[in-house]
Amino acid sequence: MQIDEIFLSLQGETEFVGIPFLFVRFSGCNLRCSYCDTPAAFTISPTCHIHFHGQESFLSNPLSIEQLTTLLSPYQGYWLSFTGGEPLLQREALETCLTHLKGFRFWMETNGTLPEALSPIIFSHIDVWSMDLKLPSAIGKNLWETQERFFSRIAETGKTIILKVILTPTTTLEEMEEVWKHFLLWREKTRSLSLTFQPMTSEKKVIQSESLRWAYEKTLSWPDGKVHLIPQIHPILQIP
């Protein structure tokens, strides 16, 4: 498996923010979002960067499941996030991880654009799906139809799904209305659904935008605690 980075940090996004998480960052991504903060994951790195508690080391790619098990087994009981890049690009490696790593709660961080890569093994092991909503202003094309298919498949599992949308200065109010329309429609398919508005953060500051103000008002209007407005905390806390 081609892994860019393995580290222990805090969950920096969604309503799980602040909880310790192991992160396994898969190399490679099928998108090129304008706001991407992990461009290193676009390409296959010859080495995997490992950092726990300020101690760092490197292993040559590809990693074996035995190497990964040895590295991660002292952390059983933690949440383990598969992130990227896009982990579903390496479906077989992901399935190997899910069937061999024991004692973790699994979190899938996905751009939600590869419905054909989903499989029964993945469905049965992932506890929480964190699915980005990819807007045309950020990726240069409309992927709603693909994201709809992806969502419909993961909704059938009944697992927790968190939709996340990044707010940038180029996000339009029409796009925000589209996000909201999909959130309301998709709630009909599963009640285990929440939505996080995440304003972009740069140089420790949240970037102001009309979509941020729109999201603030929308969050205030929603009483059941399933809609959140949360900035990225990693750059603010200056942690990995």
Ligand code: SF4
């Ligand atoms: S999907 Fe994620 S990793 Fe890929 S380009 Fe977009 S933000 Fe970056």
